[in-house]
Amino acid sequence: MRYKILGRGGPRVSVLGLGLWQAGSRMWSWRRGVEESVRRALGYAITYGINFFDTAEIYGAGYSEKVLGRVLGDLWDADLVIASKLAGYRWTMGSLRRGVEGINRRLGRTVDLIQHHWPPPAYVGVCRVIRGLERIVKDGLAHYYGLSNYPPKLVEKALECSRSVEPVSNQIQYSLAYRAPEASLIPIMREAGLSVIAWSPLAKGALAGVTRARAMAQRMDPTFRRASRDQVLLGALRRVAERRRATMAQVALAWLMHRGAIPIPGFRRVDRVKEYVGAVDLVLTASDLDELERASARYVNRGVYTPLQGMRLLPGVIQMLMIKMMGGI
Numbered sequence: 001m002r003y004k005i006l007g008r009g010g011p012r013v014s015v016l017g018l019g020l021w022q023a024g025s026r027m028w029s030w031r032r033g034v035e036e037s038v039r040r041a042l043g044y045a046i047t048y049g050i051n052f053f054d055t056a057e058i059y060g061a062g063y064s065e066k067v068l069g070r071v072l073g074d075l076w077d078a079d080l081v082i083a084s085k086l087a088g089y090r091w092t093m094g095s096l097r098r099g100v101e102g103i104n105r106r107l108g109r110t111v112d113l114i115q116h117h118w119p120p121p122a123y124v125g126v127c128r129v130i131r132g133l134e135r136i137v138k139d140g141l142a143h144y145y146g147l148s149n150y151p152p153k154l155v156e157k158a159l160e161c162s163r164s165v166e167p168v169s170n171q172i173q174y175s176l177a178y179r180a181p182e183a184s185l186i187p188i189m190r191e192a193g194l195s196v197i198a199w200s201p202l203a204k205g206a207l208a209g210v211t212r213a214r215a216m217a218q219r220m221d222p223t224f225r226r227a228s229r230d231q232v233l234l235g236a237l238r239r240v241a242e243r244r245r246a247t248m249a250q251v252a253l254a255w256l257m258h259r260g261a262i263p264i265p266g267f268r269r270v271d272r273v274k275e276y277v278g279a280v281d282l283v284l285t286a287s288d289l290d291e292l293e294r295a296s297a298r299y300v301n302r303g304v305y306t307p308l309q310g311m312r313l314l315p316g317v318i319q320m321l322m323i324k325m326m327g328g329i
């Protein structure tokens with residue numbers, strides 16, 4: 001396994017992490033046998049050197065964090081780096097603190113990386129959030145903090161506001177089927193030393209060759225719908241995969257790692273994790289990269305970064321009620 005440091009002086013993480021949204025979320029219609037599957041998958045991942053696991057307080061309304069905490073209780077390894085996310089409807093110091101205390105209780109340990117899941121509503125200043133996150137780190141409730149789904153302007157604002165503790169990362173949607181961050185977001189992040197953590201690195205399975213949505217998460221995702229019909233991109237992935245004797249998912253993950261991003265693919269079974277691990281040593285040649293980049297070039301200039309930005313138009317209390325009524329996402 002290869003490792004890298006998050007941000008300028010953050011924790012040391014494997015170049016490939018794993019996402020745990022699937023672990024107990026209704027959007028992935030998966031509850032039965034979750035804990036056993038996660039235990040097997042993480043056991044395998046840790047043996048192969050993966051040490052970076054991502055969850056969030058809203059995944060299954062805390063269920064994903066509880067499963068992760070219980071599973072890691074048995075597989076404990078001091079090198080593990082656990083990331084979770086505070087919902088974007090939290091921005092007051094009190095609410096951020098209560099949120100991270102809940103996360104630590106469910107995980108059964110101090111979270112390593114706490115991320116703000118999406119920017120606060122448009123009427124709230126980003127500096128308020130940054131002050132709160134800095135305080136959380138200074139008080140030892142988390143070891144590091146990062147952002148998630150912060151677009152270019154708000155990343156700049158967050159960096160301007162940070163005084164004593166710098167963020168280490170921004171977790172963003174990024175894949176061969178969603179390359180909008182390359183236009184201005186990633187250049188700003190690179191300049192500031194923020195690591196790119198890539199969510200939906202497989203466009204929810206579309207880049208692995210899934211053409212029919214099975215879970216609600218896939219049905220509701222415009223990137224999945226578009227990518228699963230994009231014969232140009234899927235054809236290029238298939239050809240590169242055949243040449244490298246790899247799978248399409250491994251090629252899509254290897255491309256992200258080549259770009260310096262840390263993909264955190266989701267899983268429901270240990271077989272997927274076995275497949276993902278194979279991407280770490282997959283070397284793409286210049287002509288592979290060229291083929292993939294030409295086939296996905298039209299996704300580079302698709303305008304600004306859009307995921308979860310609509311939430312900023314809703315008052316925080318409405319966001320919170322919506323997510324509570326849904327029983328988490």
Ligand SMILES: NC(=O)c1ccc[n+]([C@@H]2O[C@H](COP(=O)([O-])OP(=O)(O)OC[C@H]3O[C@@H](n4cnc5c(N)ncnc54)[C@H](OP(=O)(O)O)[C@@H]3O)[C@@H](O)[C@H]2O)c1
Nearest residue numbers: 019020021199200201202203204205208264265266267268
């Ligand atoms: N910060 C944010 O706002 C945000 C948003 C979304 C996600 N995330 C994080 O990112 C992680 C991953 O993103 P994601 O959940 O959107 O999806 P993803 O990693 O792009 O796709 C994962 C899904 O792809 C399917 N898949 C992979 N290989 C496959 C294969 N060979 N054949 C068939 N299906 C295959 C699997 O479906 P099956 O389970 O059916 O096998 C798997 O659950 C999440 O777990 C979460 O931690 C963060």
